[in-house]
Amino acid sequence: MGNNNKPVVHLISKPENMLKTIYSACRTCYSADTPYEIYNSTDDEEKMLKLIERVVSSGHYSTIEHIQVSFAISNVSRACTHQLVRHRHMSFSQKSQRYVKEKGQFDYLIPPTIVRNEELKAKFENFMGEISKFYCELTEAGIPAEDARAVLPNATATSMVASLNLRELIHIANLRLCTRAQYEIRCMVKAMCDALIAEEPWLKPYLVPKCERLGFCDEDKSCGRMPKREA
Ligand SMILES: Cc1cc2nc3c(=O)[nH]c(=O)nc-3n(C[C@H](O)[C@H](O)[C@H](O)COP(=O)(O)OP(=O)(O)OC[C@H]3O[C@@H](n4cnc5c(N)ncnc54)[C@H](O)[C@@H]3O)c2cc1C
Numbered sequence: 001m002g003n004n005n006k007p008v009v010h011l012i013s014k015p016e017n018m019l020k021t022i023y024s025a026c027r028t029c030y031s032a033d034t035p036y037e038i039y040n041s042t043d044d045e046e047k048m049l050k051l052i053e054r055v056v057s058s059g060h061y062s063t064i065e066h067i068q069v070s071f072a073i074s075n076v077s078r079a080c081t082h083q084l085v086r087h088r089h090m091s092f093s094q095k096s097q098r099y100v101k102e103k104g105q106f107d108y109l110i111p112p113t114i115v116r117n118e119e120l121k122a123k124f125e126n127f128m129g130e131i132s133k134f135y136c137e138l139t140e141a142g143i144p145a146e147d148a149r150a151v152l153p154n155a156t157a158t159s160m161v162a163s164l165n166l167r168e169l170i171h172i173a174n175l176r177l178c179t180r181a182q183y184e185i186r187c188m189v190k191a192m193c194d195a196l197i198a199e200e201p202w203l204k205p206y207l208v209p210k211c212e213r214l215g216f217c218d219e220d221k222s223c224g225r226m227p228k229r230e231a
Pocket of ligand 1 (some may be wrong): 086087088089168171175176181182227
């Protein structure tokens with residue numbers, strides 16, 4: 001049952017007029033025109049991008065909070081989503097282990113480092129089978145799923161709808177695309193960013209590890225991709 005597929009991520013909702021909305025927010029702060037006049041004043045993408053880069057680089061982040069996006073995420077482990085839910089400016093609706101009782105072998109994700117070792121992989125799968133048997137023993141004995149789930153591992157597969165604004169997505173990309181972040185969440189956040197970039201290519205320079213924006217690495221242990229801050 002265990003599989004090693006990548007996270008499955010789909011962008012399911014985003015504003016149609018993202019760039020113009022942010023541009024209007026940016027210019028409203030510095031213009032005598034009304035926001036709606038500004039909104040209707042231009043379709044010049046280059047002009048809009050130039051202003052947005054200037055405003056965002058100066059830390060005027062409220063302008064990108066107007067953009068809300070939603071992702072449908074599946075085939076990820078509870079260990080992975082536990083890290084994502086630490087981000088406080090997101091909204092989540094996650095598959096419940098109280099209301100959805102596992103029937104037979106539950107789905108799980110095997111970390112690639114374990115998959116690469118055939119012997120450990122076999123032991124891992126066997127162990128998941130043992131957990132599943134005990135889980136079923138508990139539920140068949142009438143223990144509610146909300147208590148039987150106590151034996152389910154971090155590797156258990158889960159799914160969720162996750163929504164956030166663009167400021168938070170950029171923040172998360174900066175942290176979680178860093179090679180210091182754990183592999184699975186890095187893959188998941190990369191898939192979220194890629195899905196949005198596919199529709200809004202202008203976002204590519206923002207949805208990057210923090211070192212690319214900073215021009216240096218501020219981590220204790222650097223992967224070497226960028227010079228350390230001290231250097
Ligand atoms: C590589 C890596 C390793 C990690 N290791 C661990 C670990 O070992 N143990 C652990 O517990 N966690 C760990 N974390 C999680 C980390 O401590 C944060 O909880 C998580 O990354 C959320 O980040 P955040 O607080 O910046 O972002 P968010 O919660 O997404 O918030 C975004 C920003 O909003 C602001 N903000 C939000 N809430 C507050 C607040 N209450 N007060 C002031 N400002 C606020 C901050 O500027 C914050 O950066 C790790 C994260 C990473 C990326």
